Amino acid sequence: MLFVSLLFALNLNGQTITFGSRTNTPLVISEEIAQYVDTTAAMPLTEVRNKDFRPVEKRSFRLPFSEDAYWYRCTLRNDAPERGKWYIEWGNSIVELVECYIPRSDGTYQVLRGGTLVPESDRAYDGEISYFELGLAAGQQKTIYLRVKSQRGHRSDVVIHDAHSLRKEELNDARSAGFANGLVILRLFFVVLLAIFAVKENAFRAYCFLLVVRSLGFWGIRSDLGDVFTTNPEAATIINFLSYHLTPLGYVVVVRALFPYDRLPVLLRRTLDTILAAVVILSVLIIADYRWQWMLASQYLVLFAQVFVFGLYLYAVARKLTVNWYYSAPFLLGIGSYFFLVLSSVGGTDAPWVYAVAYLLFYSEIFVFGLFLGKIILDYRHQRETARQELVLKETQATQLKELDTLKTNFFANISHEFRTPLTMLVGPLEDFRQQLPDNPLIPAMQRNVRRLKALIDQLLDLSRLEAGHLRPAIVQADLPSFLRQLFSSFESLAQSRNIIFNHQQSTATHEACFDADKLEKIVTNLLSNAFKFTPEHGRVAVEVTYDHNDLILTVQDYGVGIEAARLPHIFDRFYRVESTGQNNTEGAGIGLSLVNELVKVLKGQIRAESEPGRGSTFTVRLPIDCDTWADYLTDATPAPREVAMPAEVEATIANLATELNGAKTAKSDAPLVLLVEDNPDLRTYMRSIFEGSYRIVEATDGQDGLDRAFEEIPDLAVCDLMMPRLDGFGFCEKLKSDSRTSHIPVVMLTAKATLADRLTGLELGADDYLTKPFNRAELELRVQNLLKQRELLRQKYSRQMSEAVQERKEPSPDSLDDQFLKKAIKxxxxxxxxxxxxxxxxxxxxxxSRSNLHRKLKALTGQSTTEFIRSIRLYRAAELLKQPGASVAEIAYQVGFDSPSYFSKSFSEQMGVPPSDWALSTNP
Structure with missing residues (x-):
């Protein structure tokens, strides 16, 4: 046996392939050539000639994915005088580099080059067939070498042609290519047109996408696609390979469309996602670093995707899942045609029938899909007609339901208006009775129910105004995180009383935004009230606010009883109630979430609810907060959250904190802002009940918190305790009065330390008033009222100071921080x-x-907004310039920064009481 092998090798190395008059061409000589692998890919022919060549022994042999150079040798002799031209062909056009070494009479070699990485101008042939003319005359014998280097693995053979058979081969290749290309283009053309204009079905469009990807892959396999986009051979080669590397994308898209995707196990769905990710990653790697390892991995990925899809269909049949077989049959045929080609390229099979089966399945896919196309179109038309009829029926039902809903809403709106008058007559007397009979337990219960009734009536009225289209956005521009912090803090006492962990966080501490304060407050309080209502004691409620460029994303999550999946789609319906179970069984009217949904729509936003029984619910609200969206709705008001009224369902659990709720009338939005700094929650609640009817309230739990809130909100007055954690009242007062932003704020200090030394210390540190505990409610109200009146008098003084330029009065430099701040601003x-x-x-x-701090500071000192302040100084400056003889009103307007003389005249007249021309005449008679 060893002797036979050696003899065959020697014969092969020395055997001559002779062409005679009876030699039929094309002649496949693959089994009669020898091969040597140059692992360095750098050996010259002179060195390779001395190497040990091994027989190929296969008609169609595989060139693996590698960077090696493969040398092939054969000796050819021509004994046919009538056939003087012979050609040798490398039988696969996707080869990247093939060189043919033909010996000359002087011992040198002529080198002819071809392959996809060789520019067309340097190739030894025209067209797609890689062939080389041998120049073998009658009676002549030559030893030919082929050097092949291709990282892109493939199968090929080596063929000998005469001139006649080569031309015939070229014609056959052109005919088959033209037929296949025409078939692919025609199918693609009609399918794309149908997908765009006729069959607007998800499955059809998914299959259309697959056909686009597969068509590009077909042209990539033939090395035709890359030349369409570029003349660069390297780029064209990468495009050709990537075109069929991307076919798994089409597989995944079709699977998602044809299968009941949500019913597939999580593992199968994640596998599909992994295939997508792997395709993208390998594409990037191939583009960035074209090498055989990535391409081989790509082929295995394609094989895996194909096997996985076949497995999915077996799973669907076993589980009796509904699959559209009109698409699936051609889909599987197409996968099968490509499967055998890829399996052969990686060495999975050497069967000679691979290409025949691949082309058979390829044409079968086109035929079967064309056969089913008529049925697909008829089914789509039937579905569309059925959907149209269902839509008409739903529209009719929706119209009827809307009419009934309108009648119901109007009824509740009308009756709600009638309820308000007797309700008003109950609120005041009940408060009087509570003060007269503080030990009577029935009165707080009656008050809670009255407040509950009032809240329900207010919600019904809001809904009726929404239905009538009377609720329009009233947008303000302000610091949104600060606004929301005040809302969230209103629920902290409720959380403490119920032993509920209440976490709230925002992605940024400050953010100037445009929003509707009133409607946003209702949205937030309803969602939080709902969360607390369905969260049992020792539970948890979490709020997260994210500012995403132009949007506010508010997420309210509770860990309570949750909502069943069947009920979840209806929770925003009017008067729909989700019955809770367990120890936190509460009742509601089914209005709150419906009102939230309608308010979100008014604010051009979106709301989404997710829930799982036993694990809680999550509500996500997205609202636009950019000023471009709300340019037509902006107002000059300053937002201030009102004290949040808890729902009566929750209020019953904190009856001992009844005064914390909205029993008193709500302060106006332009009322003075009072900061209450007190670490005792009961006393803080009591102080709030004293002031919330006349002032806007901001609360802080200790001195440091109060200082932070003061810097954020710039209140009109602060009431603080003396003994507090982190920072006591003395430290709070000292830091507040030493900062130019807050130095103007009056401070009333409360303490149980009643000694003269303590009072003097407080007054020396800047406290404006001092009260000892226990204090009298009326006395505290009167002292706060007097301090605010004094600030108003100072505000008038500073306003007069701004006109000193007109009166030509010079005063010494003021010593107080407020005077220094105002003088610097004026200057x-x-x-x-x-x-x-x-x-x-x-x-x-x-x-x-900051803008907000400057606005509040100037408003406190002068009573003017920043814009009004700047305009006033400009006008005072103009009044001074108009004293000059010959001054032109228009010139003066431009000199003081007005672009419009007419607007300048109007503003001057409003501030000075006379037009600028009359002012100039009165000062220059």
């Missing part, structure tokens, strides 16, 4: 009054403060 505006572009942002930068 800055006067110096830059000639710049028309000078505005709020520039003044903020000069004063080293």
């Amino acid at each position: 800055t505006v006067r110096e830059r009054s000639g710049e028309s572009s000078f505005g709020i942002d520039e003044l903020c930068e000069a004063m080293n403060t």
Whole structure:
């Protein structure tokens, strides 16, 4: 046996392939050539000639994925005088580099080159067939070498042609390519047109996408696609390979459309996602680093995806899942045609029938899909007609339901209006009775039910206004995180009383935004009230706020009883109630969430609910907060959250904190803002009940918290305790009065320390008033009222100070921080009054403060907003310039930063009481 092998090898190395007059071409000589693998890929022919070549022994042999160079050798002799031209062909056009070494008479070799990585101008042939002319005359014998280097593995053979058979081969290749290309283009053309204009079905469009991907892959396999996009051979080669590397994308899209995807196990769905990710990653790697390892991995990935899809169909049959077989039959045929080609390229099979079966399945897919196409179109038309009829029926039912809902809403709106008058007559007397009979347990219960009735009536009225279209957004521009913090803090006492962990966080501490304070407050309080209502004691409620560029994303999550999947789609329906179970069984009217849903729509937002029984619910609200969206709705009001009224269902659990709720009338939005700094929650609640009817309230739990809130909100007055954790009242007062942003704020200090030394210490640190505990309610109210009146008098004084330029009065430099702040602001505006572009942002930068702090500071000192303050200084400056003889009103307007003389005249007249021309005449008679 060893002797036979050696003899065959020697014969092969020395055997001559002779062409005679009776030699039929094309002649496959693959089994008669020898091969040597150059693992360095750098050996020259002179060195390779001395190497040990081994027989190929296969008609169609495989060139693996590698960087090696493969050398092939054969000796050819021509004994046919009438056939003087012979050609040798490398039988696969996707080869990247093939070189043919033909010996000359002088001992040198002529080198002919071809392959996809060789520019067309350097190739030794035209067209797609890789062939080389041998120049073998009659009676001549030559030893030919082929050097092949291709990282893209493939199967090939080596063929000998004469001139006649080569032309015939070229014609046959052109005919078969033309037929296949025409078939693919025609199918693709009609299917795409149908998907765009006729069959607007998800499954059909998914299959259309697959056909686009597979058509590109077909042209990539033939090495035709890359040349369409580029003349660069390297780029064209990458495009050709990637075109059929991307076929798993089409597989995944079709599987998602044809299978009941939600019923597939999680493992199968994650496998599909993994296939998608792997395709993308390998694509990037191939583009960035074209090498055989990535391409081989790509082939195995395609094989895995194909086997996985076959497995999915077996799973669907076993589980009796509904699958559309009109699409699935051609889909599986197409996968099968490609499967055998890829399996052969990686060495999985050497069967000679691979290409025949692949083409048979390829044409079968086209035929079967065309056969089923008529049925697909008829089914789609039937489904569309059925859907149209169902839509008409639903529209009719919706119209009827809307009419009934309108009647119901109007009834509740009308009766709600009638309820308000007798309800008003109950609230006041009950409060009087509670003060007269504080030990009577029935009165707080009656008050809770009255407040519950009032809240329900208010919600019904809001819904009726929404139905009538009377609720329009009233947008303000302010610091949204600060606004929401106040809302969240209103629920902290409720959480403490129920032993519920209440976490709230925001993605940023400050964010200027445009929002409707009233409607946003109702949305937040309803969602939080709902969360607390269905959360048992020792449970948890979490709120997360994210500011995503132009949107607010509010997430309210509770860990309570949850909502069943069948009920979840109806929770926003009017008067729909979700019956709770267990120890937290509460009752509701089914209005709150419906009102939230309608308010979110008014604010151009979206709301989504997710829930799982026993694990809680999550509500997510997305609202636009950019000023471009709300430009037509902006107002100049300053938002201030009202004290949040808890629902009566929750209020019953905290009857001992009844005064914390909305029993008193709500302060106006422009009322003074009072900061209450007290670490005792009961006393803080009592103080709030004293002031919330006349003032807006901000609460803080200790001195440091109070200082932070003061810097954020800039209140009109602060009432603080002396003994507090982290920072006591003395430290709070000292830091508040030493900061220019808050130095103007009056401070009333409360303490149980009644000694003279303590009172003097407080007054020395800047406290404006001092009260000892226990204090008298009426006395505290009167002291706060007097301090606010004093601030109003100071505000008038500072307003007069702004006109000193007109009166030409010079005063010594003031010593107080407020005087220094105001003088610096006036000086800055006067110096830059000639710049028309000078505005709020520039003044903020000069004063080293934020927009909100500057606004509140100027409002507290002068009673004017920042814009009004800048305009007033400009006008005072104009009044001074108009004293100059010959001054032109228009010139003065431009000098003080007004772009429009007419607007300047109007503003001057409103502030000075006379037009600028009359002012100039009165000062220059």
